[in-house]
Amino acid sequence: MPVLNRIASFAEEMKGWRRHLHQYPELAFDCHKTAAWIVARLREMGVDEIHEGIAQSGVVAVINGQGPGPVMGLRADMDALPIEEMTGAEYASKVPGKMHACGHDGHVTMLLGAAKYLAETRNFAGKVVLLFQPAEEDGGGGQVMVQEGVMERFGIETVYGIHNAPNVAFGHFYTTPGPLMASVDTAYVKVLGKGGHGATPHETVDPVVAIVAMVQAVQTIIPRNVYALDEAVISVTMIHTGSASNVIPEDGMFAATIRCFKPDVRDLLKKRFYEIVEGTASAFGVTAEIDYDWGYPATINHEAEAAFAAEVAREVAGADAVDDRANREMGSEDFSYMLEARPGAYLFLGTGPGAGLHHAGFDFNDEAAPLGASFFARLVEKGQPLR
Structure with a gap:
């Protein structure tokens, strides 16, 4: 089953939605x-409930199916990035x-397309809850929505999301059970020494050589403290002095x-980072904050839900276009x-050649x-069928 016929019939309308949104980007929770x-748009579609102001600017909408049944959540993030656009498109950002x-x-746009279809057809039992989330890029809007109780308030039992993947074959889905994406922590280290003339370093406490030693030393954490099959990354991305x-x-x-995938590895990385930075600071006579x-x-991803999502993706894209054991x-x-x-589960959808994510x-x-709208719609219809 490719793109649902009804969704294909309003594909041009969806293109208009997307290009409007592209022109008016907003950041974080704003x-x-x-x-x-x-x-x-949701009001035009006739969804049953609309709730605003969740996580400051988030929107939750509810579409009722025909009769009692499960409740599925579908999520789309809606914030942009602080980048000056360089696409040259006629619908380029106006901000x-x-x-x-x-x-x-x-x-x-994908989630709105699914909403339009589901509000018309209602070929499912139970309810579908649409989660339009702010602040994915910065601020953790997903965490805030959860903390504000959206799962309990709307009775959500399972939840699914999707992300586009440029330079992956168009229309190909990929996911995997278990860890799909890494945790992310950020360390900022300020090193305090004693400045002075470059000609008399013996009269100073040089923060530069201490920083160089710290940067080199923290790179030993992964090869010497983390089990080789437990993937992890430490990248020093800024040095200023x-x-x-x-x-x-x-x-x-x-x-x-x-970055890493396991909580115990995450704890180890933090512990060793502190030990190395503080120990190196002591050795060089500087202070590190x-x-x-x-x-x-x-x-x-949860195993059963990841398998179900991959099954639905195969209906939409074809068996050969779904990798359910991706890296x-x-x-x-x-x-x-x-x-x-x-x-629940999270998947990627290939969008073909083009500039990469976070590129101007x-x-x-x-x-x-x-394709994404059809995938969302079929998740609901297949996961909550009418009896």
Whole structure:
């Protein structure tokens, strides 16, 4: 079964939705105009309930099926990124310094397409709950929605999400049971020494050499402290210090992103990071202040739900276009909080060649939206069939 015929019939309308959203990106929790536009579309579709202001600007909509049955949650993130767009598209961002560089405009369009179809046909039992979430890129809107009780309030029993994947064959789905995406933590380290003249280093306490030693040492954590089959990454991404070639600075800083899949490995990485940085600081006679930001947990698919989602994806895309044992990825997602709260699964949908995610030249492939909408719709119809 390819794209559902009814969804195919309004594919051009979906393209219009997506390109409108693309022109008016909003960041983090400040997605109020996006939310208002979504609510207007949902009202046109005749959904049964609309709830606004969840996680500040999130929207939850409910569509009732025919008779009692399970309750499934479907999630789309709707925030953009602080990037100046370089696509040159006629529908490019009209907001300076902001753009939909991760395809969340496409995710919203997929879920709206499914909503339009499901509100018309209602060929399912129970209810479907549509979760339009802000602040995936920054702020953890998924966590906030869970903390505000959306799962309990709306009786959600299972939950599913999807992300576009540029440079993956168009129309191909991939996922895996268990860990799919990594946890993400961020460490900021400020190193305090004693500055002075570059010609008299013996009169200083040099933070530069201490930072260099710390950066080199933390790179030994994974090869020497983490079991080789437990994937993990530590990448130092910033080093800032100094202002002149003949001045030893008073202080400096570095930052690192730290990613893995297992809670015990996550704890180990933090423990060893502190030990190495503080020990190196002591050895070099400097002071180190560590701000360790505990970020999103790993995105862990539930086995039964991942298998079911892959089965539905095969109906939409064909058996040869679904990989249900894909490699896990070091990227992260706050859908992880929803999967901690309820059984469910997260999948990727290939959108073909193009600029990568978070690139100024990225543009969501509109041809993929009907596929994603059909997948969402069939999840509900197949998971909550009429008896």
